[in-house]
Amino acid sequence: MMAALEDVLECSLCLDMYMKPKYLSCHHSFCEQCLVAYVESNNIRPGGDLVCPECRQVSKLPVKGVKGLPVDFNMNKLLEKLADIFLCDVHKKEEMKLFCSQCNVYICLVCHASKHNGHSTKDINEKYDEKKNECNDKKEIINRKKNSLEYNIQLAKSSKVDMQIQADDLEKLFGIEGNKFLENIIDELDRMKIVTKTRA
Numbered sequence: 001m002m003a004a005l006e007d008v009l010e011c012s013l014c015l016d017m018y019m020k021p022k023y024l025s026c027h028h029s030f031c032e033q034c035l036v037a038y039v040e041s042n043n044i045r046p047g048g049d050l051v052c053p054e055c056r057q058v059s060k061l062p063v064k065g066v067k068g069l070p071v072d073f074n075m076n077k078l079l080e081k082l083a084d085i086f087l088c089d090v091h092k093k094e095e096m097k098l099f100c101s102q103c104n105v106y107i108c109l110v111c112h113a114s115k116h117n118g119h120s121t122k123d124i125n126e127k128y129d130e131k132k133n134e135c136n137d138k139k140e141i142i143n144r145k146k147n148s149l150e151y152n153i154q155l156a157k158s159s160k161v162d163m164q165i166q167a168d169d170l171e172k173l174f175g176i177e178g179n180k181f182l183e184n185i186i187d188e189l190d191r192m193k194i195v196t197k198t199r200a
Contacts, residue, residue: 008078009075009078009079009082011029011030011031011034012028012030012053012054013030013031013034013035013037013038013053014031014034016031017079018030018031018072018075018079019031019032019033020032020033020071021071021072021075021076021079022035022066022069022070022071022072023069023070023072023075024050024052024057024059024069025057025059025060026052026054026055026057026059028052028053028054028055029072029075030053032066032067035066035069036065036066038053039061039065039066044061045061046061046062046063046064046065046068047060047061047063048060048061049061088107088108088110088111090108090110090111091108091110091111094108094109094110094111095108096108096124097109097112097123097124098112098116098121098122098123098124099121099122099123099124099126099127100112100116100119100120100121101119101120101121101122102116102119102120103116103119106124106127107121
């Protein structure tokens with residue numbers, strides 16, 4: 001899993017995990033010491049143009065030099081969280097490298113040798129890929145259900161529109177027929193009046 005996050009967590013100057021990351025105006029981050037070395041090797045003075053080693057966008061080097069550049073607090077938070085996630089709870093400085101299938105826990109190599117020896121284990125990256133594929137399969141099922149639901153909603157809407165059109169047609173039909181029926185009754189009553197008067 002760590003391998004999958006390398007691009008995000010790796011300084012492109014030293015190709016190692018960020019140490020005190022600072023960012024430029026283009027929002028690319030680098031280790032503070034890497035930037036100090038870069039500035040010195042390119043003879044950049046405070047107030048001078050600092051070309052981003054990654055995208056070549058120009059930033060101004062602050063008066064305080066690299067120290068004056070903004071700290072990448074988000075990257076620091078991410079590194080802290082990941083350190084907590086990937087470091088062993090028992091052996092605090094050991095990185096978790098394996099997944100113990102028998103105990104259903106992530107473990108470091110020291111744990112494997114001491115407490116999980118003989119247990120069925122998987123490389124942490126292999127387990128990550130497995131989980132990722134599992135998530136992708138579930139996502140596909142959810143998308144299929146979502147598409148089916150959207151289709152049924154569309155179908156229901158068009159059925160509702162069809163029913164409304166039919167209802168309007170019926171209303172018009174009954175309205176016309178109803179009026180004719182009333183007119184016929186009035187005509188019939190008028191005729192009856194005339195016949196009654198004639199007889200009188």
